[in-house]
Amino acid sequence: MEKAIIETSAGYIGLGWTVSGLVFLNLPASTLHDAEMEVNAAADSLGATKGTAKGSQVNQFDFKKIECELKSFFDGKTVSLSFPVDWAYHTDFQRKVLQRVCLIPWGKVVSYGEIAAAIGNPRGARAVGGAVGSNRVLLVVPCHRVIAHNGKIGGFGSGLQWKRKLLKLEGIYIG
DNA sequence: CTAACTAAACCTA
DNA sequence: TAGGTTTAGTTAG
Numbered sequence: 718m719e720k721a722i723i724e725t726s727a728g729y730i731g732l733g734w735t736v737s738g739l740v741f742l743n744l745p746a747s748t749l750h751d752a753e754m755e756v757n758a759a760a761d762s763l764g765a766t767k768g769t770a771k772g773s774q775v776n777q778f779d780f781k782k783i784e785c786e787l788k789s790f791f792d793g794k795t796v797s798l799s800f801p802v803d804w805a806y807h808t809d810f811q812r813k814v815l816q817r818v819c820l821i822p823w824g825k826v827v828s829y830g831e832i833a834a835a836i837g838n839p840r841g842a843r844a845v846g847g848a849v850g851s852n853r854v855l856l857v858v859p860c861h862r863v864i865a866h867n868g869k870i871g872g873f874g875s876g877l878q879w880k881r882k883l884l885k886l887e888g889i890y891i892g
Numbered sequence: 893c894t895a896a897c898t899a900a901a902c903c904t905a
Numbered sequence: 906t907a908g909g910t911t912t913a914g915t916t917a918g
Contacts, residue, residue: 808903828911828912830911833901833911841903843910843912844904845911846909846910846911847904847910848904863910865910880910
């Protein structure tokens, strides 16, 4: 697995990917050191820290593009952030949910229940909550655009303040 | 209309 | 089996 860190106006973003696509993408950390720690922790938890050969030509992944879009995103610009993802570390159900979440356009929000209905489980809203909570590819899979059915913000594993901040970047205000 | 509480529903470890 | 980024229904104020 390849690893890298991208600097944006909001901080240092760590990410990891394979030939198949992105494996994880963290939220901005305030220091380069923190970002490195997070990247290593993420890679470790996936048990894929070994064999990070730098020599292998794994540039099917458009690094330049994601770097540009991430910087733009935190500068408040509208970007698609649609990149290939390596779903190998997710469950089938989680993949279904997350791929559906990927379809939510910039600046829009959807409820957990709507996602559940869209994948054929009208009563599985809570399961959807668990699935988006397992999302390792933040921003690329815009799980922050999934909120509760009554317009409330719902939850966010990495900290609710982040969810608010991300939505604010897209012009959405809650609470 | 809001707040509080309950039950139902579904996936993951 | 417990618990999570839920939701719909009921009841009280």
